[in-house]
Amino acid sequence: MTPLSKPFRGNLSDADIASLREFVEIVEAGGITAAQARLGKGKSAISLGLSRLEGRLAMRLCERGRSGFRLTEQGQMVHSAAVQLLGEIGRFNDFIGAATQKLEDKVTLFVDDSFLFEFGEPMSRAIGRISDRYPGLRLTIRMSSPDHIYASVLEGVADLGFTALSRHTDALAATPVCTEWMGIFCGRQHPLFDMDDAMITPAELRRHSFVATEVTQEEAYSEFVRGLMIRATAPTILSRMLLVLSSRYLGVVPISFAQHWVEKGDIRELRAEGSRTANTCYLIHRRARPLGLGGTIFRNMLIDELALAGATTGTVPDES
Template sequence: MDASPHSSVPPLTESDLRLLRIFRSVAEAGGLTAAEAALGMERSTISRHLQTLELRLGGRLCLRGPAGFELTEFGRRALVAAVSASEALDAIRHELNLARHVMTGELRIGIADNCLSNPRSAFARALTRFRELAPDVTVNLSIKLPGDILTGLQDKNLHLGVTGAAPGVERLVFEPLFLEDFRLYTYARDGRAPARADLAREGFGLVTRTNDQRTQMAARELKLERTAMAFGLEAVATMLVSGGFVGFLPVHYVEAWAPLYRFVEVEGAEDLAYDTIFSLVTLKDRPLPSSAALLTRILRELQGAEKRALGQRFALVSGNYA
């Protein structure tokens, strides 16, 4: 069933909006089976709802079957419309509740892993204060990779993101919050910290993180031929513990693992240390719901002290975010 360019979509009803919400859940989950738990419906019921929506809209929304799940071009346009409709209804509900001095709804946030162990991050404290001020708001918090956070914001699946991803996406606004400092470590079973000059001779390899140009440049600086690829901080740490590798880890992450694992900084590699700026990220042309605006204000207040404490160091690292 393909959408006809010569027939218009009929006026939408309340039932159509419900079907659009179901369709959005299926599309965001990536299939009918994956959406069963989120919707609390059986696959056969979801399938019937999709068929009804396709008949109402006059076009095939997705391909579903043994070959997998895939949105059609019409389905992709319908998903954008479904997201906009959901946001409009949520905005109306927010405004009516605010008129009654009540803040409700769902706040969807994506944050990078290991923010909790960074003493410079005030996110957990901000969330505590937020929940005191807006107890009726449902907070949907998920740990995501930097790229997934940026995609989620652009797809309007997230309201706010906290990530160390570098700015550069025109549709997004990056507001610097705090720093994370990385140094070159290895795992010392004998307690000895190797010297940078001896790494190649002793057969050390370098653990490089996926899509991290800094570690790839460090491989050339250190002249280490043997490398390993890691996906995430814990993967880097696991490779170091396995022996024979050096890699970059945040100082706070190493300190958090100190009771269990003895990571030592490589001697003479101080010049390879670097800072990563973590930012609050929002979609530029999307008005924030009142709950997201409140959490943003709280974060700014709490992180302001961190920015002032770091002073010039913070200004130098975050200068390219202006």
């Protein structure tokens, strides 16, 4: 290791900032070997750069060797400070770019796959607004399942998530923005398709195979779901709908999402006592990596457009 030099005086150069960026990448990867792909460098080059940073700061940042990679107490402090510093540098660059109407930023948004059907219009308007105002902004949008969105935001793969979050953690900032109503549906060849709603009881529903339901926020509905006979798993709403369309499984899906197949006569909603539930939908981001200006602006535009569309009212769907 490079011998520790005189104490660091706090004057950071561009080279120091670059070294701190590499250090953060090494920590997030879990070690020097795992960081090779992230940094595009070999182990020896990464190790040398880390040793030089330790010499520059006059402190041992980590233990590495056969016993594995582990941050020292000082290394933990430097890592935390570096993450904060790099975030502030990124936000400064964003604000300077925004001042000249040249927001050069990248924003990745992961969205529940069913939201296109219920919230597609306000989302597309928000995308149009930010694209028109900041043509240099690079947007990445991906539709996925709530669990995958939750994990992707926590891991830093996505800047923003828009999901019917089923659990909360202090690691995420979660802003409630709208409500999604869910119901139980069956395919047209299912034994319950032609049964009158008055005859469909919770007991009757429990006699039939269900697709597992990941998002059930209301406690009473969670109890209802726990009594069902789960015979299939489908993490996304689209995959769940495929199983419902087979007429072999009942599934809990968003009512607005299901409307397309209801109108075609391919599925119907089964109305029994307690068969509907409302899920609150959230915009989420990781607290440890605050949003840059691009992400903040896009998040605010999404909230505005959802409010204008009346998506925040939580109105119960038409009972007809």
